[in-house]
Structures are given as structure tokens and as C-alpha cells.
Amino acid sequence: MKIFLKLFFSLLFVGFLSSCNDCKDVVCDNGGTCDDGICLCQTGYSGTNCEVEDLCITQNVTCENGGVCVDGECDCESYYYGETCLDYCVNGSYSAATGTCSCEHGYKGDDCTIIMRDSWIGTYSMADECNSNPGLESVITEKENPDDAEAVDFIGITNLTGLDDTKGYGYISNDTLYIPQQSVKTSEANGAQSYQVTGQAGAVLIGGQYTIEIKRKFGSFTNFCELNMTKQ
Numbered sequence: 001m002k003i004f005l006k007l008f009f010s011l012l013f014v015g016f017l018s019s020c021n022d023c024k025d026v027v028c029d030n031g032g033t034c035d036d037g038i039c040l041c042q043t044g045y046s047g048t049n050c051e052v053e054d055l056c057i058t059q060n061v062t063c064e065n066g067g068v069c070v071d072g073e074c075d076c077e078s079y080y081y082g083e084t085c086l087d088y089c090v091n092g093s094y095s096a097a098t099g100t101c102s103c104e105h106g107y108k109g110d111d112c113t114i115i116m117r118d119s120w121i122g123t124y125s126m127a128d129e130c131n132s133n134p135g136l137e138s139v140i141t142e143k144e145n146p147d148d149a150e151a152v153d154f155i156g157i158t159n160l161t162g163l164d165d166t167k168g169y170g171y172i173s174n175d176t177l178y179i180p181q182q183s184v185k186t187s188e189a190n191g192a193q194s195y196q197v198t199g200q201a202g203a204v205l206i207g208g209q210y211t212i213e214i215k216r217k218f219g220s221f222t223n224f225c226e227l228n229m230t231k232q
Contacts, residue, residue: 087111105145106153106172115152117142117172120205123232128162130216130225136162138229143169160197160214162225163190168197176202177210193218200224205231 022037032039032050041050044057055061055072063074067085076085081094081101089101092112103112126136138159145151153171160168160179164187170179179199186193196217203212208231215224 105148105151108175116175117152117155120155120172120177124229125232126159126162127228127230128159128225129228130223131162133162136164137232138227145171160184160227161186161195161216162227163187163193163195165195170199173202176204177212178202179212179214 023034026034026037026039027049028034028039028041029050030045030053031042032045034040039048039050041047044054046052046054056069059072061069061072061074062084063069063076064085065080065088066077067074067080069075074083074085076082076094079089079093081087081089081096081099088111089103090111090113091107092101092103094100095102101110101112103109106116108114108116120140121142122140124138124140126138127134128136136159138157141156142152143154143156145154153173155170155172155177157168157170157179158164158166161184165184166187168179168182168184170177172178177199179197181196181198184195184197186195198215200213200215203210209229211226211228213224213226215222
């Protein structure tokens, strides 16, 4: 029995020495431990010496809305952006190249939620320098974009002639009002005449005011009219 015990402890001691010898020259990085010459790595590390770090695991990165973690950063699906893909380009798409949302027509803002035309809508007192007709008003309203029912860049606008026309329209792009060439008809009191009107340049709304030059054509007669608008 004594011989057996001596033999058992001898083998145990030899095994211990052997295990120690296997780990003698092994260096385990990042908190890894050696067992029988092999590095047992902490969660998130791998490699022969635990030298490879998976940043997605060690930094506990969670990506939302279908995003995938790559090298510790979220690679987001189209339209989403931000550190964990929580931010959303509501009316546009995210450009990784610029780090911003590219907004659809008629929208602006970091997440494309601001409708540009909203600040224009209202009633304006109108200083009509062509007809010297005081007390006129111009009204800007919402209007559906004929090319895209979902776009919100179009507006209805009255008094492009300064003669009480009601069927005019324009569109807002980059906070600028443009009046494309169009036909409008003056009021019955002004002869119900058809005019061709065209904005000569874009107009910007500043402090509730804007000025726009209109080219007006009636038959063979053409003139230019500068309209000064002040929001009421």
C-alpha cells in the first residue's frame, strides 16, 4: 500500500512538473491563462496568445435596426446612422461619405424632418411696384407636386400679376422660392386676362419678407415687375 501511494504521488508530481514545463515559455496576453501549454483566453479574445481582440465583444457594442458590428463600430443599414444605428433620416438617406442625411425634395434638417415650405405659408401684404395698386395681398398655401405626390416642395401663390390672379404656383428648393413659367388669369374685375408669368430669380424669405421679380407677358406686351412681400 505504501508503495502504491508513493507511486501515485510521484506520478502526480511528475504531471505537475510536466504541466509547468509546458507553460514555462508561454505568454498569454489580455488576461489569458496557460493550461498544458495552451492559452485559455478571456471572452472577446482569441489567437495563440490571446492577442486578437474582438472589439464588438470587449466593448459590448450593440447595433440597432439591422446594423452589424464590424471592428467595434456599427455598420448601419441605409437610412440609419449614429453610433448604434438609432438615428434615422426620416425623409432622406444617410451618406457615409459626408456623415449627413441627404434629404428628399422639400425637406431639411439633421434628420430631414423640417418641411422648407412651412415657413413660407401665410398671407402677405404686397407692395406692387408695377401697378401702384396699394392694399393687395398674396397668399401662399400648400400645393401637391405634380411630378411627385409625396414631395412637399410645391406651393400655391396668388397675385403673381398684381391683378388678383389666383392659380399661380412655385416651388421651394434649398429655402429659396422659384416661380416657373406658367399661365395665370386675372380677376374678372381686371378683365379676366391670361398672362404668362415667370420668376426671374429665386427669392429668399428673411424676417417674414421676400422680394421677387416677375416677367409678365400679355399678348405681345412684356414687362418686369418687382413684388415686395411682407408676411402678416
